[in-house]
Structures are given as structure tokens and as C-alpha cells.
Amino acid sequence: MNLPLTIAMPAEASAAPKTYRLLIDGKFVDARDGRTLERNSPGHGFTVSRYAQAGEEEVEAAVQAAAHKAFETGPWPRMKAGERAAILLKAADLIEARLKEIARLDALESGKPITQARGEIGGAVDIWRYAAALARTLHGETYANLGDAMLGVVLREPIGVVSIITPWNFPFLIVSQKLPFALAAGCTAVVKPSEMTSASTFVLGDILMRAGLPDGVVNILAGLGADVGAPMVSHPLVEMVSFTGSTRVGKVTMASAANALKKVSMELGGKNGQIVFPDADLEAAADAAVFGGFFNAGECCNAGSRLIVHEAIADDFLGAVKALTARVTVGDPLDDSTKVGAMISSEHLAKVTGYVAAAANDGSSVYSGGKQIASSAGQYLDPTILRGVTEDMAIAREEVFGPVLSVLTFGSIEEALRIANNTPYGLSAGVWSASIDTCMSVARNVRSGTVWVNTFMEGYPELPFGGYKQSGLGRELGKRAVEDYTEEKTIQFHRGQRTGWWVG
Numbered sequence: 001m002n003l004p005l006t007i008a009m010p011a012e013a014s015a016a017p018k019t020y021r022l023l024i025d026g027k028f029v030d031a032r033d034g035r036t037l038e039r040n041s042p043g044h045g046f047t048v049s050r051y052a053q054a055g056e057e058e059v060e061a062a063v064q065a066a067a068h069k070a071f072e073t074g075p076w077p078r079m080k081a082g083e084r085a086a087i088l089l090k091a092a093d094l095i096e097a098r099l100k101e102i103a104r105l106d107a108l109e110s111g112k113p114i115t116q117a118r119g120e121i122g123g124a125v126d127i128w129r130y131a132a133a134l135a136r137t138l139h140g141e142t143y144a145n146l147g148d149a150m151l152g153v154v155l156r157e158p159i160g161v162v163s164i165i166t167p168w169n170f171p172f173l174i175v176s177q178k179l180p181f182a183l184a185a186g187c188t189a190v191v192k193p194s195e196m197t198s199a200s201t202f203v204l205g206d207i208l209m210r211a212g213l214p215d216g217v218v219n220i221l222a223g224l225g226a227d228v229g230a231p232m233v234s235h236p237l238v239e240m241v242s243f244t245g246s247t248r249v250g251k252v253t254m255a256s257a258a259n260a261l262k263k264v265s266m267e268l269g270g271k272n273g274q275i276v277f278p279d280a281d282l283e284a285a286a287d288a289a290v291f292g293g294f295f296n297a298g299e300c301c302n303a304g305s306r307l308i309v310h311e312a313i314a315d316d317f318l319g320a321v322k323a324l325t326a327r328v329t330v331g332d333p334l335d336d337s338t339k340v341g342a343m344i345s346s347e348h349l350a351k352v353t354g355y356v357a358a359a360a361n362d363g364s365s366v367y368s369g370g371k372q373i374a375s376s377a378g379q380y381l382d383p384t385i386l387r388g389v390t391e392d393m394a395i396a397r398e399e400v401f402g403p404v405l406s407v408l409t410f411g412s413i414e415e416a417l418r419i420a421n422n423t424p425y426g427l428s429a430g431v432w433s434a435s436i437d438t439c440m441s442v443a444r445n446v447r448s449g450t451v452w453v454n455t456f457m458e459g460y461p462e463l464p465f466g467g468y469k470q471s472g473l474g475r476e477l478g479k480r481a482v483e484d485y486t487e488e489k490t491i492q493f494h495r496g497q498r499t500g501w502w503v504g
Contacts, residue, residue: 004374007332012108013046020051020198022058022222023205025066026215032057037195037222042111043333043342045377049109049199051222059190059231062219067161067188068237070216077158077186081136088132088180090211096125098207102200106171107333109197111342111378112296114334123459124176127477130461131180134482138185151493156486158186159263160239163232165253166201167245168194168344169299169401175201177465177476178242178265179218185485190219190238192229196344198222225249233257240264240485244301247399247425247470254473265474265484267466269399270427273306273420274456275410275442278313280432281454286320288430288456293405294328294383295457297340298352301471302428302450302457305400308419311409318387318407322368325383330373340403342378349379352402356384359395359406364388367407391422399425413441420446426468430456449475 012018017038021028035053040046054062071077076084095102103117110117143152162182166174171193182189193201198220205220221228233241233256240263243253247269257264274292276285292304309317333341343349349372356370369382383403389396395406410416420429420442428450431442443451449467452458459465464478474484 004376005331005380007044007375007377008334009044009046009377010108010334012048013044017047017050018199020049020202020222022052022054022062023202023209023218023220024058024062025070025219026209028205031055037198039109039196039198041108041378042344043378044108049105051195051198051202053227054221054223055227056231058221058223059228059235062190062221063161063232063235063237066216066219067190070214071158071160071188074188074214074216076183076188076214076217079186081138084184084186085132085135087212088128088135088183091180091207091213092125092128092132094207094211095121095128095204098203099125102172102203104334105199105203106197107341109199110168110171111333111344113338113341115336115338116296120170120173124173127176127461128180131184131482134181134479135184138482138486140488149495149499151495153491153493155489155491156185156483157489159485159487160187161237162187162189162240162242162485163235163238164189164191165229165232165241165243165245166191166193168197169296169301171197172200172204174244175204178244179204181476181481182242182485183213183217184482187240187485188217190221190232192221192223192232195222195224229253230256233262234259236260238262243267250472265476266472267301267476268470268472269425270301270303270467270471271306271397271399271423271425272302272304272428272430272448273308274304274430274432275308275416275420276310276313276317277431277433277435277438278310279434279438281434282313282317282320284454285432286317286324288432289321289405290324290328290383292430292456293385294325294340294403297343297381298403299344299401301399303401304430304456305404305406306396306420307405307407308416309407309409310416311411314407314409318367318385321405322385325368325385328383330380330382340380340383342380343402346379348401349381352381352400352404355395355398355400355402356386356404359386359389359393362393362395363390364393364395364406369403391419397423413438417442417445424470427471428452428457428467
């Protein structure tokens, strides 16, 4: 019988919770009604943070009195691109200087392993620097081919106030996939982090103020979706909404934004497959299968939650995957040796284990894991592998968002592609084969925004990220990321006397 996990209490457990105030118009302020939200560490069970809780009054102040005013009359949209880039680069330096502090906050609030959190903040630094570079390369077009008397100029102008809503699973990284590009374009923003993981976003607000960002350009509100997120989306002075979260909430957000024809960018759910052929580097593929399924406790839209394996190698390959899974360290998020940390909440843990139980009732079998791990504090789930999964099962089609790997088998490339595409989602996929023909066929025919070939879940700021179907709308990152936060304006210059008179 396995002993319960022993979770060491960090120094923060014996201190008062850290308090965070709303950032509105360059000032950190309490909510007008004095309300607060508390966050318990999912890995340790103590209250780690307390935030001022915003409501509609704070949304109005942040949008109209701060972000809209800063856009209409402030210096930010009118600065030279090099001046904006300098502030973004200064922010990147300050993020890097506080990397360990930010990573610890994310680990404490989300339950993710501390080593992973450090890597995420390091990646965020790289993104801020990339966005700074794009600020200086944003440009329009000229058309001198319209005749001697006409010159056409196409400008790119910042779209205006952007509402940015981010989830709990990658608190600092995801805001860094949105906000620096909006700023690089000259926009102003109101940011709502998840009410479960707001602390690191407030630290970002402090960093931006120290970097010299003008007042009102970025405003940060902690609060619930109904009280803060909904009015941020529907506010008439908001021109664009950038949202990352579940497909269900994304649909509601899009419907609200559509009433005013706002521009939207949506990064939503995924049910991503890794397809493994017999000629693949099976050792590397097995490691990637474990990584893809259990990284961030599976609380990842890009998780490789479906393992699609050729039937000729299924038994041996899954044996290797199971053996590797047994070596995955589950435990204290603040322990450097931990690979899988805590689940975000007890409610979410119950939802994930409910999916596992339903899959077993539907005819699949639990090949490994599947149970909550007893622990002295926090909530942890044993990484789970399900065999005998078929395409029609909910576990094969719906996003579970937990450390659960569903295994399906195939006999031909056509069957593998059918299985891979038989889901409402289309965020990412992976293919493992030594054959360039096989890899190209899969990469070209899987309907996903990203396809990894003989690797999985690697990312770079230079490469766009987003999904097909119900995985979202639009793309983040890449060389056009700043363009997403702009409007195009056409200006036509006529030289000399006007020709082609309509009357006279």
C-alpha cells in the first residue's frame, strides 16, 4: 500500500496572505465596496493570496476613465514605435529580474511544478522581447501603381481599448502571449486574470509601471466572470476582446461581443492526438506521450490527451509508456523534482475523476493510475492511462483537462487521420514516423492549427498559435501578432486637377 504524499509547508503558510490591489489608471486601489477574494494554494491547502474584488463600477473606471482616456488623449498610441519598444524591453528585463518570485507565485496559486513555472516565466521574457521587436517593424503599404495622379497609402492604426481575459492554467505565460502585442500596436488594455491565479498578473502591473508605461494604458481587475469579465466584453468603449479559456465560455463571450461587432480573438479547448507509427523512434515517442498527457497535470489546452497508436506496436509501446508513467514524480509543487503537481481545485479533480469513471463504464479499462493520491495537504491525481477507448466515447472527444491519456489504435494512415479529426476541436496534433511521406500526409490532412513532427508541445514566439473548429478564432504569436491589434486605414492622395467630373 502506497503511503500518502507528505507535502512540506512553505514559509508562506505561516505568514499572512499576500494582498493585491486593483490597478486602475496607474494606481493600485481597493474595490469601492471593500470586497476581497481569497486563493487557497491547491498544493498546500493554506490561503496564499487575497485580492481586491472588482465589480461593474471598477470595470467602468478601468475602461472609460482609464483605458479609453489613455487611448484618446494619452501619449501611448502617439509614441514612436522605438519608444514603445524601449518600455517593453525594460519590462522584459524586470520580469527576468523577478523570475523566481513570479514563478513561485504561479506554483503556489496553480499547483504547477516550480521548475516548470520558472521555464514559463523565462519563455514569457522571450515573448516580451519579441513583441518589442515587432513594435518597430509594424508597417503599412503604399501603392504607386494607381496612375500618375493617385497614390494609395494603407496605414495600420491601433484598434483601441482591448479587453484581455486569461485562464488559471498558465497565469503569466498566457497574458504574455496577448498583452505585449497589444501594447506594441499602441493599444490600451483592461486585463482580467483568473480569480484563482491573479497574483502574478498584479506583479506584472507593478513591473509595467516601473518600466515607465503611462497611467491608464494597462489596468488589471481581479474578480468573477459575471461581475468583471462580462461587462469587460460588453462595454461599448471596448473595441476588441482577446480571450483564452474553455470553449463553452468562449462561445458565450463571442455572442456578447457580436452584439457590438467587436473584434475577437479566441484561444479555446483542444483534444489533441499524437499519432505513432511502427517506424517511429519509439523511445522518444513514448517519452513525448507521457509528457504530452501529463505536463501541467494535463490542465493544458495543448495536452496530447489522445494517444493514437498503430495496432502492430500497441502492446509493447503502451508497456513502455506505462513504465515511464510510473517514474513520473507527483507531489509538492515547490519541490524541484516534481513533474506533476496539484490539481487546480477539488471541484476540478472531481470532474476529471468523473470522466475516468464514465469511461470505464463505457467499456474502456484503466491501464494505469486513475485514483486521487492521498496526501497530507492539497489535491493530487495519479496520472491515468485508459485503454480500449473508442471514437464514440466522451473521453475520446471531450476536453478532460486533467492527467488522463486516452489510447486508441489504428491499422492504416486513413484510419489514423479519421480518428485524429473526429473531434469538435482542432488545436494541435503530433505525428511520429521515420517516413517523410507519412509525416507530410498526416501534417497536411490533420485539421489542427499546429502539427508537431517527431516532437511535441514545443513553442516559439515566432510561430503562430491557434486552432481550427471549436478550438478558437484567430492566432497568437508570430510575426502578425501585433497586426491583430490594429485596424487598416486606406488613404488616397490625388495630385493635380481632378479628372472624371461627374457633373459639369
